[in-house]
Amino acid sequence: MAENIYLDHNATTPLHPVLREHWNEAMQFWGNPSSIHWAGRKVKEVLREARRGLAELLQVSPLEIHFNGGASEGNSSILASLPLNPVDGKRKILVSAVEHACVQSAADALSMRGYEVVRIPVSRNGELDEKVFMEQLDPTVALVSIMKANNETGVIFPIQKWSKAVREVEAWFHCDAVQTLGKISFFPDSEGVDYATFSAHKFYGLKGVGFTFVRKGAPFQPLVHGGGQERGRRGGTENVVGIWALWKLLPYLQSFESQMRKVKFLRDEFENKLLTLFPDVKITGAGNERIGNTSSLMIPGINGENLMMALDLAGVAVSTGSACSSGTSEPSASLRAMGFSIQEAGTSLRVSLGWFTTDEEMNQFLQILKDIVVRQRAVREVSP
Amino acid sequence: MKKPRVLVAMSGGVDSSVAALLLKQQGYDVVGATMQVWDYSNCNIEEGSGTCCSSTDVDDARSVADRLQIPFYVLNCEEEFRQAVIDPFIANYLQGKTPLPCVNCNTFLKFDHLVQKMRELDCDYLATGHYAQTGKNVFGEDCIRTSQDLWKDQTYFLFTLQQGILQKLLFPVGRLQKSEVRQLALEAGLVVARKKDSTGICFVGDQGYGKFIEENAPKEKLLGQEGWIRHYPSGKKMARHQGIYHFTLGQSRGLGMDHHEKLFVLRLDVNSKTVWVGAEEFLFLDSMLVKDIHWLGVPPKSNERVVVKIRSTHSGVFASVEPEGLNQWRVQFEEPQRAVTPGQAAVFYRVSSEMEKSKELLGGGWIEDLPAFCETDLETPVMKSTNVKVFNKRKSFGENTRSGTTIL
Numbered sequence: 001m002a003e004n005i006y007l008d009h010n011a012t013t014p015l016h017p018v019l020r021e022h023w024n025e026a027m028q029f030w031g032n033p034s035s036i037h038w039a040g041r042k043v044k045e046v047l048r049e050a051r052r053g054l055a056e057l058l059q060v061s062p063l064e065i066h067f068n069g070g071a072s073e074g075n076s077s078i079l080a081s082l083p084l085n086p087v088d089g090k091r092k093i094l095v096s097a098v099e100h101a102c103v104q105s106a107a108d109a110l111s112m113r114g115y116e117v118v119r120i121p122v123s124r125n126g127e128l129d130e131k132v133f134m135e136q137l138d139p140t141v142a143l144v145s146i147m148k149a150n151n152e153t154g155v156i157f158p159i160q161k162w163s164k165a166v167r168e169v170e171a172w173f174h175c176d177a178v179q180t181l182g183k184i185s186f187f188p189d190s191e192g193v194d195y196a197t198f199s200a201h202k203f204y205g206l207k208g209v210g211f212t213f214v215r216k217g218a219p220f221q222p223l224v225h226g227g228g229q230e231r232g233r234r235g236g237t238e239n240v241v242g243i244w245a246l247w248k249l250l251p252y253l254q255s256f257e258s259q260m261r262k263v264k265f266l267r268d269e270f271e272n273k274l275l276t277l278f279p280d281v282k283i284t285g286a287g288n289e290r291i292g293n294t295s296s297l298m299i300p301g302i303n304g305e306n307l308m309m310a311l312d313l314a315g316v317a318v319s320t321g322s323a324c325s326s327g328t329s330e331p332s333a334s335l336r337a338m339g340f341s342i343q344e345a346g347t348s349l350r351v352s353l354g355w356f357t358t359d360e361e362m363n364q365f366l367q368i369l370k371d372i373v374v375r376q377r378a379v380r381e382v383s384p
Numbered sequence: 385m386k387k388p389r390v391l392v393a394m395s396g397g398v399d400s401s402v403a404a405l406l407l408k409q410q411g412y413d414v415v416g417a418t419m420q421v422w423d424y425s426n427c428n429i430e431e432g433s434g435t436c437c438s439s440t441d442v443d444d445a446r447s448v449a450d451r452l453q454i455p456f457y458v459l460n461c462e463e464e465f466r467q468a469v470i471d472p473f474i475a476n477y478l479q480g481k482t483p484l485p486c487v488n489c490n491t492f493l494k495f496d497h498l499v500q501k502m503r504e505l506d507c508d509y510l511a512t513g514h515y516a517q518t519g520k521n522v523f524g525e526d527c528i529r530t531s532q533d534l535w536k537d538q539t540y541f542l543f544t545l546q547q548g549i550l551q552k553l554l555f556p557v558g559r560l561q562k563s564e565v566r567q568l569a570l571e572a573g574l575v576v577a578r579k580k581d582s583t584g585i586c587f588v589g590d591q592g593y594g595k596f597i598e599e600n601a602p603k604e605k606l607l608g609q610e611g612w613i614r615h616y617p618s619g620k621k622m623a624r625h626q627g628i629y630h631f632t633l634g635q636s637r638g639l640g641m642d643h644h645e646k647l648f649v650l651r652l653d654v655n656s657k658t659v660w661v662g663a664e665e666f667l668f669l670d671s672m673l674v675k676d677i678h679w680l681g682v683p684p685k686s687n688e689r690v691v692v693k694i695r696s697t698h699s700g701v702f703a704s705v706e707p708e709g710l711n712q713w714r715v716q717f718e719e720p721q722r723a724v725t726p727g728q729a730a731v732f733y734r735v736s737s738e739m740e741k742s743k744e745l746l747g748g749g750w751i752e753d754l755p756a757f758c759e760t761d762l763e764t765p766v767m768k769s770t771n772v773k774v775f776n777k778r779k780s781f782g783e784n785t786r787s788g789t790t791i792l
Contacts (some may be wrong), residue, residue, distance in 0.1 A: 306504040309457055313389075313415060313505060330460065372506075378501040 004315045005361045009202075009293060009354035010151050010179060011319055016204035016252060026241045033238055034229065043240050050247035053209075055344070057253055058196075059187045060213055066230040067243055070210035071178040072102040074197030075145075077223035077234075078143075078174050078212070079106040082142055085114045090142035090171070093117045096128055096157070097337035098150050103176055106144065115142065122338050125153030126285035134165065141171040148186060148196075149179040152284040152334040152350055154294025156184065162337050163192025172218060178202055182256050182355070183291045194218040200246050203253060209242025259355040264292030266362050267353055271295055277370055284335065284348070295351040296335075301377045304348050310372045316365055319350045389413040390509040390554060391502045393494055394448065394456070396441030398576045399557050400513030401448040402565045405572050406556040407511055408452050415507060416449040416456040418442050419493055421465035422587045433602060444576050451574060459501070468492035470587065474601045477593065477629040478609075480652030481727025481753075483587055484541075484696075491544040499549055511554035514538045515562075518550055521744045522736055526550040527681050528745040530733070531558040540696045540731045543748030545680050594630040611642070611657025616650055619762035625740055628652045631659050634667055634723030651757055660757055668720040669754070674705075674730040675712045677749030681734065690746060691733040692717070694724055705732065713749065726753050 006014065019026075031039030033047050047067070055062040068074055079093075094257075095107050097119045099111050107117045121129040122152060128146070137144070144166050149156045159175055166173045174195040180186035182203030188196050199210035214220045214233070226235015252259075271283055274297070284296040299307070304320040311318055320332065331345035352363075392404045394416045409415045420442060442458055451455030451669060469488045476483035494512060502510040515531035515538045526547065530537045545553075557565050562581075571579035586597045598606060609627030614620065622641055625631070635649045639661060648667055651660040672694070677683075684690045684705050691700040692715055701717050708714040731748035 305459070305503065306501065309501075310505050313455060376504045377502075377504060 001380055006317045007351045007353060008317045008319050010352035012201045013204045013354055016249055017023055018248055019020050029240050029244050046244050046247055047238060050243045053250040059189060064216055065211055066233040067211045067238055068234045069243055071197045071199035074210055074212035075102045075176055075222055076106045078195045078274050079110060080223060081219050081221040089140050090091060091115050092141045094120055094136055094141055094144045096120050096122055096146045098122045098334040099147055100176055103145055124339050125287050126153045128157055137165055139169050141169050143172045146175040147176040149291045150334060151179050152332050153296040154290040155285040156289045159191045181253055183293060188213050205245045205249055206242040206256050209239040263353050266357060267292055267295055270362050273366055293353040297349045298347050299373060300347055302347055302373055307349055314368045316368055388508040390511050390679040391417060391505060391507040392497055392511045394418050394445040396444035397582055398569050398579050399565060400627045401574050401576045402568050403511050403513040403556040404452055414454040415461055416454050418445045419459045419461040421461050430687055443514050464497060474597055476727050478605055480628045480654040482632050483727045484729050486541045486719060487729055490541050501645045509552055509554045511556055513557055515558055516542055516555045516557050517558040518553055521681050523682055529742040535695050536562050539745045540693055543731050547680060597629045600721055612663055613659045616660045616662035616757055617762050628657060628659055633725040651754060653756055667722050669724045670720045671714055671716045672724045673712055673752035674749040675752050677713055677747055679747035681744055681746045688693050691735055693731045694721060695728050726751050749792050
């Protein structure tokens with residue numbers, strides 16, 4: 001077996017080496033940041049500096065950033081911040097059909113409170129159906145939730161193009177920006193959104209910590225009540241070590257572009273070579289603006305689940321879609337929502353590179369992938 | 385040199401866990417997989433209570449795989465399972481049969497779906513925790529043999545296997561006694577070492593079959609299932625019932641009737657929706673019809689003495705097998721058999737010598753509907769149907785007991 005190769009960075013990323021290097025430093029931040037004494041003060045500083053740095057990165061005010069347990073929590077709390085029941089006829093929630101499961105199910109929860117959830121279709125190439133979106137966008141819309149970049153295809157939505165129209169109907173605009181930091185720039189102001197959610201483990205930080213941007217004046221209700229932490233927006237003692245790690249990562253997040261140039265080059269090279277080997281492979285979202293690390297493939301004549309398992313046995317980690325907590329794999333929900341059949345979605349494979357992916361790894365991966373696809377196609381031809 | 389790679393179907397039970405353990409010890413490159421076949425969140429099965437593959441069982445299998453340091457996958461087979469196992473199960477019950485879903489599960493999931501997985505994952509073998517053995521028969525062909533532990537033997541469920549894949553199959557616990565399997569699990573510190581054996585049908589919980597059918601069958605199929613419980617041979621209408629799928633042949637408990645003799649379910653007549661009950665003696669038949677026999681080995685010659693099992697717990701009886709009509713065989717028992725149940729499998733074994741402990745699995749088929757009781761049969765001391773004889777009452781004949789005479 002080859003050295004392990006990790007190509008599932010949209011699911012989660014390995015910890016950044018800087019964290020390993022400075023791990024001992026984190027050990028001193030055990031105090032409770034709400035304490036007035038020296039132990040608390042020391043930790044409070046970490047929170048303040050991390051918040052200030054992230055605000056600077058997003059070009060917003062530190063008061064608009066609060067830390068939480070990650071993007072699922074962020075998305076859930078934003079959607080749950082709408083009035084308990086629709087007010088002033090504002091009863092529609094517009095979400096794209098390819099939102100992450102946590103947005104979808106948080107929206108469904110709102111439908112139990114009298115809201116109507118409208119899913120805006122997305123084409124097979126990953127574009128939001130603007131016609132339907134504009135038709136649906138009327139003064140009865142309370143909230144629009146559209147992601148910046150899709151976790152499965154990498155396709156980037158032109159959020160800023162739509163924000164004016166959303167503001168005109170006096171709806172709030174939420175953007176799941178979890179696939180942005182470390183891959184593309186994201187500025188809530190220039191995008192024109194009122195809410196945005198982020199998760200540290202998508203960009204080399206720790207799991208269980210994230211942060212949310214809430215524009216000044218936008219309504220927000222805490223999901224977790226507590227002792228007034230995060231200015232009442234998220235109760236519970238802060239995940240100090242996780243926030244410390246975010247702080248440590250700030251310089252790298254600021255200079256992500258040079259890393260991503262390399263990543264995109266490797267991704268494009270991989271796709272070109274793969275298409276030369278297997279001209280019938282389809283790259284979902286190709287031709288659209290995509291984040292540079294993601295390659296969503298459909299490989300006719302294979303079963304994505306079997307391909308993923310065979311790759312795993314060869315030491316390569318990729319995915320067939322959103323990971324499912326039960327450990328089974330389902331055909332990618334995004335691809336299904338984009339109009340692909342179960343059979344088509346069943347041939348999909350998502351490859352997502354990271355900052356530390358090497359040329360050598362990609363070459364090895366291509367060789368392993370080629371061998372397995374050839375073998376599995378042969379087996380399936382004999383006994384389909 | 386590359387180690388041979390084997391895919392092990394792990395249910396989370398002790399047998400398949402030890403199968404994986406043994407293969408690992410023997411130096412195979414072991415890959416574990418569990419088929420998630422049924423959404424257990426909707427049913428009342430107490431998790432891990434000794435049924436196959438509930439979600440705690442998936443966790444157990446995963447924990448064993450982690451302990452053995454082997455890769456492990458959960459395969460979502462819910463759709464395949466519904467089509468290949470649940471739907472036919474319900475349809476059979478509604479037709480007055482007592483289905484045997486484990487055979488379909490083996491045929492379409494374990495030894496079809498998983499064989500495909502085995503090939504695609506570049507595995508050389510597929511292993512399961514079945515108590516069975518592979519070997520050669522007297523003709524030098526690959527065959528399946530009964531396990532060393534005769535009490536645990538599971539070859540009854542394997543008769544649909546294709547000859548061509550036998551060389552690819554490994555049954556690592558087939559040469560062990562159950563007690564040895566548990567001992568190995570204990571020694572290796574596997575969490576499942578003391579876990580209860582699976583009994584019953586994995587997807588039917590404590591609620592029982594009737595309730596399961598009512599919850600899972602298409603609603604329109606459940607309409608108009610009521611009918612009469614009638615006494616044989618008097619023909620007397622004794623009570624109404626809510627659907628023949630609540631009854632199993634040979635059942636005597638839960639009939640809810642006061643009668644001077646102990647009553648047993650004798651026939652389930654799907655056309656008239658009649659449940660026939662009567663004395664136990666009428667449960668005995670000296671032959672049966674079996675359809676769709678799949679022969680794994682060389683079929684028995686005319687008049688050849690083979691052993692047949694008519695349910696999984698049956699100890700087996702000597703019989704002969706003769707073709708009778710299209711794709712149908714008449715099986716003549718050497719001794720009359722109690723509760724020959726349509727929908728169950730008739731599984732045949734070849735006995736090469738009386739001394740041989742392990743028997744060759746020859747094949748099997750499905751027990752056909754029994755001859756119906758006719759109105760003209762009623763109130764006559766002997767039934768007219770040729771293959772039904774009347775015997776004096778015999779108790780618990782032919783059931784597998786540890787102390788009783790066991791052919792297999």
